[in-house]
Amino acid sequence: MNLFRNKSNIRIVLYSLLSSVQMSFVGTLILSEVYAGLFSLNFRRIKQLQLNNPDVKRIQKALFIFLLIQMLSDVLNHNSMNNMLRGWAAIAVSLVVFTFMFRMFDDTPRIILAFMCAEIVRLILFGDSNFEQDTSSVMEDYSLFKFKIAPITNYITYLITFYTYNKRKDKLTVAILILYGLISVGLDYRSNGLFFIFGGLIIHFRKVLMNMTLARKIGITIFVAILFQILYMFYVNAVLSGEFGGKHAGDQLSETGNPYNPFSLIGQGRGEFFVAIEAIKDAPWLGHGSWAVDEGNHYRSLMFKDLDKDRSRMLAMSSSGVIPSHSVLLGAWLYGGVIAFLCIFYIFWLTMKRAFSLIVNERAMETPYYPIIVLFTIQLLWIFPFSPLPHIRSLLPLMIGFILTIYHSIQNEEDDEEEDLLPDNG
Template identity: 40%
Template structure:
């Protein structure tokens, strides 16, 4: 019972901001207080991926120190905020790995994360579009994860698929395309894998071709519906109308993720050591690149708004954000974290269909991939640890079996080759 209370406090605490070295979240306070009672040195021996991820984060912290102190001579406020983020990510991985170690714990966390979004996210809503995207979508996502696990456990796959399809259509109709795509791709993967199809390298190409064909047909339908003002709202309509070829999904991705091109330019300007933690876009050089792809100087991306709110270098990519902050060393450290987490995640997608949490693993894997590629660097601190630890526990549960930790005196196998099997056998 105490563990569930702690998990609930962690989930709800993310809505609380504590002014300390910038701002700490309430759930980070929970993690800090739990660390002395959670950390076990033996975990680094028994679970090599946990050790590797923590060491990669320590390497990231070292590269941050070098860049901030010796290269860009960053302000104390900025480098302390940057270092605190990495330190909290380390602590969160260590604590959450032990906290999210059972199905009950994971379900408890998702339930209270949903409650948190119901009660405490009104402050980020400033329009009808943002209300659905930032208030309703997280609630739908958590509810769908709970429902999907419940139905999957009872073998009601087609009912689960129908609910996921409805959630997908609802998101696309209300300008939450990335979440809608997560549900779309997730439903497809769960359906294929639940059919008992043995995945080989040859079959992957066939599945990708069929999936791409279905996706393009659905995308054409979506574009036509948006252009005829049936779904999507003004934001989607304005984005699609300014594309040279609205039926090319890559053009839509480009216009919606102009921060990627700004990040590439920022990396090119300082490729070796980066710009430092919380680096400023002093003359709005990089923001203007975003502007050129997204709104051409009007509306949401108004230049005056950027100048009055903040002037941080835009990146919207955890991978590129590491490079911008502390150079190529930071990028390598973050990439290794990405690689190890995705290796475990894809292993679960391909081999863990017998787990009750399988639908959750699929959705978290897609979400984690999107986060590393297209979400702000701060996600390495706020969302990646909990997602990563759920997947990591699922991976070791699949690898060792459900009763591996029943006997704490039992020695665990430490053969690295055995712990890190090939994704495709």
């Protein structure tokens, strides 16, 4: 077993390190994706994997249908050959990486620790190779914490809380998560901070959540919403007065129509989300095709409609030439139409169903992986609606593969006890 685990650790570490090597082939191809494809081409092993974890086949089918629908959309939209191939390659690579991650975690879920250690080393030595094209200009204006430091410290926090929770130091685990969350908010990475703060609160109240009635859940939800709004108002005052946060947060809030309304802040910070909705209205059934070009900067101009015409035109012209979306769910609909959206939404729904059942599962609470499950779940709730579609080939396979593997391991452990899920009582 130890030899088998060591081989799996080596494979996942190699995958991580190869993520920093890129090749120019139908867009950008990362060497780790090539490695994942070569390692996953074992149909007998895939068949066994599907038997062990039926969700593997469900995810694979959804992505395969997405690929077929995207091909149809591109042909009917008379898309350019380059954009066609880029779009198809992204979905195909996603299918390969999902399969690879499922196979890795099926060998042993504990390799998530080796992967995180490898990611820390890779990010320190080489940085993140998955930045969007316009990220460098943003980094010049705003804090480097979000782009350079947080990817490293996030993994460090995962590892620390894994071991503290494993040793049943629950209060310390919660304190670390909330403290790190507050530090992230203070260093101008608001969404990241909220992930860890809410993660800490869920872990603290996990026993309450497990036995909570529907009426009590509704009451707690209302209480949390009111408390969040009060704390958010204090946060806005502190940022606008320059006592807390950073330049990015201050600029966003000052440009928001009503800074005390968190939904207005989301609209200002994720304007691409609402622009994508407008584009979807114009082509709801088959979408606009892969990497749909924004002819005449029509949709990009909508993002800057509240600015003066000269500045709006300048910002629209300086941004990327594709229709903006910045959403996995809406990006699929924008590119491939309603069926493509349903495929990605099915993956989202399936994952959330499994994740929420784990969060309130007493057996899952006993495993040292529980903090990672909680944090991955919260992040997925943000990534699917508010992160770019290319996440289907990077973060999503890791998080979804891990959650679904733990879920099925717990479901099947009565017949086959999985030693990796047991806490370390030493």
